[in-house]
Amino acid sequence: MNTETATDSVDLMEAETINHAIATKRDAPLAEITQGPLAMAMQAMRAGMSINDMRDMLNLQKEWEANEARKAFVDAMSEFKKNPPSILKDKHVAFSTAKGMTSYDHATIGNVCDQIIKAAAEYGFSHRWIPSKGEHGELVITCEVTHRLGHSQNTPIEGPRDDSGTKNVLQANQSTRTYLQRHSLLMAFGFATKDQPDDDGYGAVQTVPPELLQAARDAAMQGWKPFAAWIKSRTEAERAELKPESDNLKRAAKAADKQGVEK
Numbered sequence: 001m002n003t004e005t006a007t008d009s010v011d012l013m014e015a016e017t018i019n020h021a022i023a024t025k026r027d028a029p030l031a032e033i034t035q036g037p038l039a040m041a042m043q044a045m046r047a048g049m050s051i052n053d054m055r056d057m058l059n060l061q062k063e064w065e066a067n068e069a070r071k072a073f074v075d076a077m078s079e080f081k082k083n084p085p086s087i088l089k090d091k092h093v094a095f096s097t098a099k100g101m102t103s104y105d106h107a108t109i110g111n112v113c114d115q116i117i118k119a120a121a122e123y124g125f126s127h128r129w130i131p132s133k134g135e136h137g138e139l140v141i142t143c144e145v146t147h148r149l150g151h152s153q154n155t156p157i158e159g160p161r162d163d164s165g166t167k168n169v170l171q172a173n174q175s176t177r178t179y180l181q182r183h184s185l186l187m188a189f190g191f192a193t194k195d196q197p198d199d200d201g202y203g204a205v206q207t208v209p210p211e212l213l214q215a216a217r218d219a220a221m222q223g224w225k226p227f228a229a230w231i232k233s234r235t236e237a238e239r240a241e242l243k244p245e246s247d248n249l250k251r252a253a254k255a256a257d258k259q260g261v262e263k
Contacts, residue, residue, distance in 0.1 A: 040054075041054060044057070065150075066150075066151070068149065069147065069149035069150045069151035070151045070218075072124075072147055072149045072151065073147040073149070073151040073153070074214070074218070076123045076124050076125065076147055077123075077125075077189075077214070079123055080119070080120065080123040080125070080189070081190065081210065084119075084189075084191060085115040085116055085119045085191070086115070086194065087107050087111065087112060087115045087116070087186075087191060087192075087193045087194065088107065088111070088193065088194050089105040089106055089107050089193050089194065090107055090108055090111045091105065091106055091107070091108050091111075092105050093105075093106065106193070107182070107193040108182075109178050109181055109182045112182050112185055112186060112193070113185070116185060116186075116189060116191065120145075120189065124147050124148035124149070125145055125146070125147055125148075126145075126146050126148075127143055127144060127145045127146070127185060127188065128143075128144050128146075129141055129142065129143055129144075129181050129184065129185075130142040130143075130144055130154075131177070134158045138158045138159060138160050139158060139159060139160075139161070139173070139176050139177060139180060140156055140157070140158040140180075140251075141156070141157060141158075141177065141180035141181055141184050142154050142155065142156040142184065142255075143155045143156075143181070143184035143185050143187070143188040145188045145189070153188070153217055153218075153221060154221075154252050154255060155184050155187050155188040155217070155248065155252070156184070156248055156251045156252060156255070157180050157183060157184050157187065157248055158180070158247075159176050159179060159180055160176065161173055161176055162175035162176045162179065187245075187248075190210040190213060190214065208241055208242060208244060208245055209241060212238060212241060212242065213242070213245060215230075216230070216231075216242055216245065216249050217249065217252065219231070219253075220249045220250075220252040220253040220256065221252065221253075221256050222253075222256065223253060223256045223257045224253045224254060224256075224257050227249065227250075227253040228253075
């Protein structure tokens with residue numbers, strides 16, 4: 001046998017080996033799918049269920065998961081409140097106005113975030129701020145707090161441009177944005193800075209009991225009609241306590257209805 005013939009024989013053997021491997025792989029049964037929606041669908045089809053039946057089951061599963069996520073949110077928030085972070089005022093501000101000199105101490109946005117975000121993450125919470133415009137052009141900042149299981153609650157607050165002192169337009173807008181971010185985050189978790197001046201020195205601010213505020217937010221997240229019914233069932237004293245948060249709660253209820261329509 002010459003070299004050329006030997007080489008041809010080797011090439012032929014390699015080709016046959018490759019073809020055999022391909023045929024074996026092609027004829028092998030597909031790996032069984034045991035997890036995920038496709039596996040559930042295959043099991044349901046074997047049990048004789050229709051596509052509509054499977055859709056109903058999926059919707060029921062989603063509703064159950066959403067309710068479990070909501071309960072987990074409330075439980076985690078309750079645990080978080082047992083050991084709240086200490087948020088101290090870390091900045092002094094002084095400026096002149098038409099009425100004279102104004103000065104006060106407050107917690108900066110950086111300090112508030114440092115104290116809340118890391119502590120909240122240990123209980124499965126994260127947050128983000130969503131900016132928007134109000135009906136009359138005022139800035140609205142919504143603090144959305146989300147638990148790791150997926151349930152979210154929104155705390156929107158609004159305010160006009162801060163033209164105090166000698167700020168230019170950009171500084172005035174940023175001042176308002178920072179103020180709303182800071183206070184929406186505090187409100188979302190029901191916290192206050194230690195020895196915090198009332199309304200940054202501009203007037204008295206009523207505080208809502210955390211348990212009542214949380215219950216009101218839960219009702220608002222169900223939409224306008226459930227929220228209105230819940231408000232109607234409160235005592236006159238409780239409605240008076242909720243008055244400082246009335247606009248924000250109404251906005252949250254309307255937002256919940258809008259999300260329901262979009263879904």
